[in-house]
Amino acid sequence: MSLAPTRTPSSVTVGDDLPELAIPLTRTLIVATAIASRDYQDVHHDPGLAVERGSKDVFMNILTSNGLVERYVAEWAGPAARVKKIKIRLGVPNYPGDTMTMSGSVTAVDDRLVTVDVKGINSLGPHATGSVVVELPEDAA
Amino acid sequence: MSAGTSYDDRQYDERLEAFIGRVLNERTPGQDPVNVPMIRHWVEAMEVANPVHLDADAARATGRDDVVAPASMIQAWTMRGYAATVRPQAAAGGFQELIALLDEGGYTSVVATDSEFDFVREVVPGDEISVEEVVDSISPEKATGLGVGRFVTTMKTYRDGAGEVVATQRWRTLRFKPAAKVEPRAERPKPAINLDNAFWFEAARERRLVVQRCTSCESLRHPPGPECPECQSFEWDTVECSGRGTLYSYVVAHHPRHPAFDYPLLIAVVELEEGTRLITNLTGVTPEDVTIGMPLAVQWIDDGPDLTLPVFGPAAPEPTEES
Numbered sequence: 001m002s003l004a005p006t007r008t009p010s011s012v013t014v015g016d017d018l019p020e021l022a023i024p025l026t027r028t029l030i031v032a033t034a035i036a037s038r039d040y041q042d043v044h045h046d047p048g049l050a051v052e053r054g055s056k057d058v059f060m061n062i063l064t065s066n067g068l069v070e071r072y073v074a075e076w077a078g079p080a081a082r083v084k085k086i087k088i089r090l091g092v093p094n095y096p097g098d099t100m101t102m103s104g105s106v107t108a109v110d111d112r113l114v115t116v117d118v119k120g121i122n123s124l125g126p127h128a129t130g131s132v133v134v135e136l137p138e139d140a141a
Numbered sequence: 142m143s144a145g146t147s148y149d150d151r152q153y154d155e156r157l158e159a160f161i162g163r164v165l166n167e168r169t170p171g172q173d174p175v176n177v178p179m180i181r182h183w184v185e186a187m188e189v190a191n192p193v194h195l196d197a198d199a200a201r202a203t204g205r206d207d208v209v210a211p212a213s214m215i216q217a218w219t220m221r222g223y224a225a226t227v228r229p230q231a232a233a234g235g236f237q238e239l240i241a242l243l244d245e246g247g248y249t250s251v252v253a254t255d256s257e258f259d260f261v262r263e264v265v266p267g268d269e270i271s272v273e274e275v276v277d278s279i280s281p282e283k284a285t286g287l288g289v290g291r292f293v294t295t296m297k298t299y300r301d302g303a304g305e306v307v308a309t310q311r312w313r314t315l316r317f318k319p320a321a322k323v324e325p326r327a328e329r330p331k332p333a334i335n336l337d338n339a340f341w342f343e344a345a346r347e348r349r350l351v352v353q354r355c356t357s358c359e360s361l362r363h364p365p366g367p368e369c370p371e372c373q374s375f376e377w378d379t380v381e382c383s384g385r386g387t388l389y390s391y392v393v394a395h396h397p398r399h400p401a402f403d404y405p406l407l408i409a410v411v412e413l414e415e416g417t418r419l420i421t422n423l424t425g426v427t428p429e430d431v432t433i434g435m436p437l438a439v440q441w442i443d444d445g446p447d448l449t450l451p452v453f454g455p456a457a458p459e460p461t462e463e464s
Contacts, residue, residue: 003192003202029186036179036186038220040227062253063220066213067187074211079193080203083212087257137204 006078008139009112018076018104018116023068025122027096030060037063060094065120065128072102073116073132081134084113088130098122104132112136153246157291160276165236165295168273171218175268180210183217209263215299215308218270239276239293248290248316255294255313261306269302277311284403284427290317327400328445338365340379346449348441351379352417363417384439385456386413393428401444411437411453425454 023029034044039061042049050058066086074083094100100122108115112135120128173179177195184194192199193209200208210218243249264270280292297310334342341364344351352361357374368375391409398404407423423431424440438456443449 003199006203032186033183036182037214037217038179038222039217040223062256063213063216064187066216066256066258067183067189067211070211070213071187071189071191074191075189079191079199082263083260085257085259086213087255089255090253 003079006080007076007114007136009109009114009136010139012106012109012114012136014106014109016106018072018102018106018118021072021102023100023102023120025060025094025096025098025100027058030058030064030094030096033064033067034061037061037067039063055093057095060127062090065090065094068100068102069118069120069128069130069132072120073104073118073134076104076116077114077134077136080137083132084135085133086130087132088118088128090128091126092122092124094122094127095124098124100127107131112138154281156242157246157279160235160239160242161278163235163239163276164273165239165276166234166272166274168271168300169219170269170271171220172222173218175210175218175264175266175270177208177266179217180208180214180266183211183214187211205263207265209265210268212260212263212308213258215258215260215264215270216297216310218264218268219272219299235276236274243291243293243316246291247318250287250290250317250319251314252287252317253312253314254292255311257311258308259310260308264301264307268307270307271300273298273300274312285315285317287315288317288320290315292316329401329448329450330399331448337367341365342448344379345441345451346447348449350382350384350413350439350451352382352413352415353377354380361415361417363419380415382439383414384451386411386419386437386439386453388412388423388431388433388435388437388453389418390433391423391431407431409437409453419451421450422452423454424452 031045043053043055044058044061047058065088069088070083070086074081100120102120104116104118106114107117113133114136115131115133117131119126180194189211193203193205194211195208197207274295274297277294277296282289282291292313292315294311294313297312298306299308301307341351352363353365354361354377355369355372355374356376356378358369358372360371362370389410389412391407394406394408395404405428407428409421409423411419411421413419436456437453439451440454441449442452
């Protein structure tokens, strides 16, 4: 298996846009990711209890929001990149049946540290907005 | 009618402030060391394609010694697990004391609002991760979309088996008084829309903030009107605004109250970047925090099916190009 290339500092520029990524928010995704993150709060897997607690349905947990933001930026950066910061502000919930569209753009390049501003937006509005800092490998000499 | 802060309120604030810097949750180890099966479960569920989490050869090809866990997974290693979630044991400590004090203040509901991770190093199978949580700050009572509440910010410090910090997480939750179920909100009094100003409201329905421009002398004007006050021309077009501006002036309305608005109601004159001023409402800021000249950014509110209006809230700091 050949490894995907990793971006280097000279290959990214402030203002670069990441390709958008649409993530279908299936019920299975929401439940499977909650359990994979060891979050057993009933609002993330039990629709009846979620409604009883005032939600319209189960909804995605925060660890998954962080995980998907990391996935989006880390896959753009490439496998040798290391994630140094993930910062998100939470907005509207991710409910089953919706789609979250991730978008991002490079806002800072400081030596090997690249800051990408990220938004994950669903039909209700912004679910997560924030930034990720990745450390890229040095440019080949 | 009570104005100002009562002795009881001040005393309550002081009791909350006493929590700042306190350990909420003592350093607690995760149930299991970092391990490949849990990484696999995470990577598959999140559909992570990056091979460095499961394929040791790929990880080595990127300069690592072995596979690494996804960075954001750090929190998962210290989650309390299924049994403790569905059959919680009675516990006593800083966390329980703070929750009890917030309950006493009526802040019985909680929603997480912000998470900020800083990663010191990647964690690898075998790492024994523990977490400690300390109170960073507790805000004064704020009006929010969910109800009045206080933002509680804590710092979670994740350490490895040797006690070295591998990551920190600033974690903010809003502890709020759940708003009683409310009737659908009354709509605002409707503006009088006519041939001269319809363009502005039509643009607003598309969430575009525009200013009228004289095509003869190019001066901008607001509110809309048929004739240029500078050169008396009737020819005009519009320019799109950036949506940014600063607070030129404001008043705080307390009475009389209209059911479409929240009180105290901030009515502002916002000076747009383009130079014209606009009368509007402020949102996301309380009267105590308003300052003349503060940077503002447009937000949009829908009021009934046919009316969308600009309001302004504190602007997020702009990244500077020079730095």
